[in-house]
Amino acid sequence: MRTRVFYLSTTVLLTIFLFGFAFQKTDNKTKQTPKVDNCLSCHKDIDDMPQGYSDYDVHRQAGLTCASCHGGDPSSTDQEAAMSPAKGYAGVPKRKDIPKFCGKCHSNIDYMRIYQPRIATDQVTQYYTSMHGKKLMAGDENVAECASCHTAHSIFPVKDPRATVYKLNIPSTCNKCHGNSELMKKYNLPSNQLEEYSKSVHGIALLKQNDLGAPACNDCHGNHGAMPPGITSISHVCGMCHSSNMEYFNATKMAKAFAEQDFHGCEQCHGNHGVQKPTDDMVGVGKNSKCVDCHDKGDVGYVAAEKIEAEIVQLKNNYDAATNKFLEVREKGMNDVDIGFLLQDAKQNLIQSRTLVHTFDPAKVVVKTKDGMNITNKAIMLSDKEISEYYTRRNGFAAATLAFLVIVIALYLKIKDKEKRKQA
Amino acid sequence: MLKNIGSKIVSSIDERYDLTPVRNLLQHKKVPEHRHSVWYYMGGVTLFLFIVQLLTGILLLLYYRPGEDSAYESVRFIVTEVKFGWLIRNVHSWSANLLVLFAFVHMFSVFFSKAYQKPRELTWITGFIILVFSLAFGFSGYLLPWNELAFFATKVGTDIVGVVPVIGQPLKVLLRGGEDVTGATLSRFFGIHVAILPAIFTFFLALHLLFIQRQGMHEPEEFKNLPEEKKKYIPFFPDFALKDFLLWVVVFNVLIFLALYFPWELGNKADAFASAPKGIRPEWYFMFMFQSLKFLPAHILFIEGELLGVLFFGVAGLVWMMVPYIKIKHRSGWKFQPLTLIGIFVVIFIVIMTVLGYLL
Numbered sequence: 001m002r003t004r005v006f007y008l009s010t011t012v013l014l015t016i017f018l019f020g021f022a023f024q025k026t027d028n029k030t031k032q033t034p035k036v037d038n039c040l041s042c043h044k045d046i047d048d049m050p051q052g053y054s055d056y057d058v059h060r061q062a063g064l065t066c067a068s069c070h071g072g073d074p075s076s077t078d079q080e081a082a083m084s085p086a087k088g089y090a091g092v093p094k095r096k097d098i099p100k101f102c103g104k105c106h107s108n109i110d111y112m113r114i115y116q117p118r119i120a121t122d123q124v125t126q127y128y129t130s131m132h133g134k135k136l137m138a139g140d141e142n143v144a145e146c147a148s149c150h151t152a153h154s155i156f157p158v159k160d161p162r163a164t165v166y167k168l169n170i171p172s173t174c175n176k177c178h179g180n181s182e183l184m185k186k187y188n189l190p191s192n193q194l195e196e197y198s199k200s201v202h203g204i205a206l207l208k209q210n211d212l213g214a215p216a217c218n219d220c221h222g223n224h225g226a227m228p229p230g231i232t233s234i235s236h237v238c239g240m241c242h243s244s245n246m247e248y249f250n251a252t253k254m255a256k257a258f259a260e261q262d263f264h265g266c267e268q269c270h271g272n273h274g275v276q277k278p279t280d281d282m283v284g285v286g287k288n289s290k291c292v293d294c295h296d297k298g299d300v301g302y303v304a305a306e307k308i309e310a311e312i313v314q315l316k317n318n319y320d321a322a323t324n325k326f327l328e329v330r331e332k333g334m335n336d337v338d339i340g341f342l343l344q345d346a347k348q349n350l351i352q353s354r355t356l357v358h359t360f361d362p363a364k365v366v367v368k369t370k371d372g373m374n375i376t377n378k379a380i381m382l383s384d385k386e387i388s389e390y391y392t393r394r395n396g397f398a399a400a401t402l403a404f405l406v407i408v409i410a411l412y413l414k415i416k417d418k419e420k421r422k423q424a
Numbered sequence: 425m426l427k428n429i430g431s432k433i434v435s436s437i438d439e440r441y442d443l444t445p446v447r448n449l450l451q452h453k454k455v456p457e458h459r460h461s462v463w464y465y466m467g468g469v470t471l472f473l474f475i476v477q478l479l480t481g482i483l484l485l486l487y488y489r490p491g492e493d494s495a496y497e498s499v500r501f502i503v504t505e506v507k508f509g510w511l512i513r514n515v516h517s518w519s520a521n522l523l524v525l526f527a528f529v530h531m532f533s534v535f536f537s538k539a540y541q542k543p544r545e546l547t548w549i550t551g552f553i554i555l556v557f558s559l560a561f562g563f564s565g566y567l568l569p570w571n572e573l574a575f576f577a578t579k580v581g582t583d584i585v586g587v588v589p590v591i592g593q594p595l596k597v598l599l600r601g602g603e604d605v606t607g608a609t610l611s612r613f614f615g616i617h618v619a620i621l622p623a624i625f626t627f628f629l630a631l632h633l634l635f636i637q638r639q640g641m642h643e644p645e646e647f648k649n650l651p652e653e654k655k656k657y658i659p660f661f662p663d664f665a666l667k668d669f670l671l672w673v674v675v676f677n678v679l680i681f682l683a684l685y686f687p688w689e690l691g692n693k694a695d696a697f698a699s700a701p702k703g704i705r706p707e708w709y710f711m712f713m714f715q716s717l718k719f720l721p722a723h724i725l726f727i728e729g730e731l732l733g734v735l736f737f738g739v740a741g742l743v744w745m746m747v748p749y750i751k752i753k754h755r756s757g758w759k760f761q762p763l764t765l766i767g768i769f770v771v772i773f774i775v776i777m778t779v780l781g782y783l784l
Contacts, residue, residue: 333687335504393511397684404677411670418663 037074038082039066054154056162062115069101096136098145099124126225142183149173149223165223168206170216171197193217196274215241234265242266248358280316283357284309307362311369312353318376319346325383334386342379346372449637453660456643463533464641464664465671470530472672473523474629476679477561480516481618488568490614492607495570496693503690514683520562522679524709527555535747535767539642545748547639550632552745557625562707564617570610575694576704578613579605584717587731588738606696705781712777713737715784744770 043049043066054060059068067074072089076082083089093101103124105111112119127133127146135143149165156163164173171194177183181191197203197217205214220229220237229237235255239246249255249265258265269282269290281288284305285297291305326343330336349372356365437443455464487506489498502509531551534540540548567578582605586596601608647655658664692701706714716737720729743750752762760768 337500337504393684397680400680401677404673407673408670411666411673415663415666415670418666 037065038077039074050153052151052154057153058155058157095141095145098147099127102146123224130226144177167212167216170218174217193273200275201277234267238266244355245358252360254360280312304360304362308357308365311365315350315369315372318373319350322376322379325380329383329386332390334390339379339382342375346375450661454657455641455660455664456647457656457658458647460644466526466530466533468668469675470523470526473519476519480512483512484516490611495610499569500690511683514687515679517688518679518682524558524562527558531555537644540748544639547635548748549745550628553628554632557621561621564613566707567613569690570694571691572694572701573691576700577706587734711781712774715777715781
């Protein structure tokens with residue numbers, strides 16, 4: 001009997017729990033997608049829509065309503081009832097409250113996974129670790145919060161080209177504040193980053209060539225947790241893409257010396273926002289050399305820099321010579337297939353030699369440049385062979401034509417002779 | 425001394441095999457000389473180019489490997505690595521084109537000089553069959569390098585065969601070795617190009633040459649009407665043969681020139697999944713038919729335009745082959761004979777359509 005009561009009560013409780021759960025879910029959904037959205041219809045009627053409102057906003061497209069963020073009762077046609085605090089109406093959030101306002105949903109994985117199972121929910125946490133977040137918490141309302149970058153009412157997914165945070169749009173989005181010299185002066189920050197970045201190798205790739213693989217501001221500074229990279233983290237930031245360079249650099253004595261003297265890793269030689277495509281004379285002892293900034297004539301680093309530059313320049317010149325020969329072979333319509341493959345290998349060697357500059361060890365660079373020289377020499381040799389074959393063929397044709405001409409003349413004379421004899 | 429050795433060899437063969445018929449043929453065969461004699465050489469040049477095809481084809485066979493994974497690679501190997509491979513392949517390609525050109529010139533010269541008339545009806549028919557097989561040689565050989573252009577041109581070409589009612593589809597499948605152009609088509613075309621066609625071609629060529637030897641060269645009407653003393657002949661051997669040989673040497677030199685200065689591009693390897701490249705065209709000798717089919721509307725009186733075109737060319741080809749048996753009465757008021765007018769129209773049609781094919 002006792003067991004029966006136990007089973008019965010358990011079943012009843014379980015049923016109530018499941019029903020409750022099911023109702024709660026349904027309730028949740030109906031809350032998001034009410035049949036009538038009186039907020040929108042009234043505000044449209046009286047032409048009092050939020051600035052920059054878009055019907056294609058990601059939240060609107062997902063079925064969220066004004067009330068989903070601002071609270072209130074969208075089913076009511078009475079303004080006071082609809083916008084009553086008793087119905088949860090929160091109105092327009094204050095700037096300092098915006099991160100938490102968005103975080104109500106965006107920090108809640110149970111809620112967010114309904115829309116995107118893999119979405120991150122740590123944006124608000126990260127934000128409060130950023131310089132923007134810290135200053136906002138301290139009461140500075142000039143710094144960026146969620147809506148500063150994402151907008152409030154025309155938010156699009158990050159991969160949508162209409163989004164302010166789409167890769168190609170990020171530099172101009174950050175520049176809205178960071179390009180404002182008046183505003184930046186308060187923080188003792190420069191305001192020409194976009195100008196510098198646009199001329200840099202990264203900026204040209206992203207903004208002119210639309211290469212989405214090139215880094216935008218957030219790739220180095222982070223997005224929600226945005227901070228200027230610290231001295232120790234610079235080589236890691238660059239190393240996210242330039243991994244071999246980072247690995248070689250970090251293994252050198254120079255890396256330690258840099259750290260001791262508070263030098264900015266990669267930035268020390270390459271700069272930051274305005275980073276240019278490196279040239280071979282950045283190493284060496286010439287006027288564009290970065291090595292002579294620290295190394296004096298005669299010291300070990302000076303000698304190493306001189307040797308490394310000489311090796312790379314020699315390979316580069318040989319590679320250019322081989323490329324010119326290859327183009328001549330191609331222009332002459334001869335077989336350029338193998339030469340093309342060799343040049344690909346040689347280019348690989350040249351790139352690797354340049355990367356090995358970051359070991360600051362001439363012996364390591366020489367291993368690669370030597371390989372590269374052997375390959376380019378082979379390409380030049382093959383090209384010469386093809387070019388010589390080109391002329392051999394033409395000379396052969398000239399000789400054959402001469403031989404044929406002799407035969408033709410001989411035949412012609414023989415025919416004429418026969419005709420003459422016949423007439424005689 | 426060489427002459428002595430030569431005559432000794434000939435007399436030793438003569439003693440055993442009796443060379444009288446050969447000697448008679450060489451001594452007695454005569455070629456008429458008149459203002460249109462130059463056309464007699466066209467057939468000879470075509471024959472010479474066929475010999476070039478045969479020899480270069482055999483040489484190419486030493487390195488060519490049919491197959492989806494090897495055809496393109498082997499042709500690339502031939503033109504890049506094999507000594508004189510580039511020359512042999514380019515001469516083979518150029519000679520194929522010149523062969524068709526000279527075959528056409530030869531055919532029209534025979535047509536306009538009325539050499540096909542009795543008793544040479546079968547010489548004409550075998551000649552026409554040889555021309556058709558030359559075109560088949562061209563079509564099958566075009567695919568063998570297995571490059572992009574050839575692949576898609578073969579696709580289009582075999583699609584046209586599929587248009588023919590009843591037998592079209594099965595014939596298309598038979599030609600392709602399946603529903604699509606694949607490695608099976610390549611193997612098939614290779615077999616057709618190097619075994620089936622040469623066997624049939626050689627048979628009809630032998631017949632064609634035999635008929636010419638039996639009947640001698642055709643004499644044009646105005647030549648026949650000349651008084652005997654004004655008729656000029658030259659012996660076939662050695663006079664005509666020497667002139668023939670002279671022309672062959674010139675043609676061979678031109679052939680090497682073309683092979684060296686205008687080599688045939690190999691292009692990219694065929695890829696069934698790639699989109700068709702721009703400018704897919706058939707070989708120039710199919711262009712007039714291809715262009716005509718393109719001009720036809722989708723439907724002509726409930727019949728598909730393309731089908732009507734294919735049937736028209738089929739019937740026109742048959743009628744052209746049977747020309748020796750077509751008699752149209754020539755009325756005294758007419759300046760030109762009706763068949764000559766038709767011939768002129770055919771030449772103009774082929775030329776205009778071919779030119780349009782390249783311009784449009």
